[in-house]
Amino acid sequence: MSSSHQDLFGEAYRVLEVDGQSLxxxxxxxxxxxxxxxxxxxxxxxxxxxxxGKLIALSDPSNTPES
Numbered sequence: 001m002s003s004s005h006q007d008l009f010g011e012a013y014r015v016l017e018v019d020g021q022s023l024x025x026x027x028x029x030x031x032x033x034x035x036x037x038x039x040x041x042x043x044x045x046x047x048x049x050x051x052x053g054k055l056i057a058l059s060d061p062s063n064t065p066e067s
Contacts (some may be wrong), residue, residue, distance in 0.1 A: 008058060015054045020044030025056065 013025035016033065023036045023045055036058075038045050050056070 009060045011057075013056050013058065015050045015052050015056060017052065018045050018047050018050045020046075023050055028055070 017024040
């Protein structure tokens with residue numbers, strides 16, 4: 001696993017902004033701001049699920065077991 005990979009998935013993030021198609025977050029330790037695009041436009045992201053200020057962690061989709 002590369003260092004940048006560990007940096008991305010090994011940090012907690014605070015939600016800054018959410019709209020139906022993107023989520024803007026900021027790393028708690030690094031301060032890096034990242035925008036995540038919604039991969040499923042038919043299922044929009046919502047402030048109810050991701051309220052501004054909420055702490056979240058990112059999971060590595062390559063480590064998700066296949067169904």
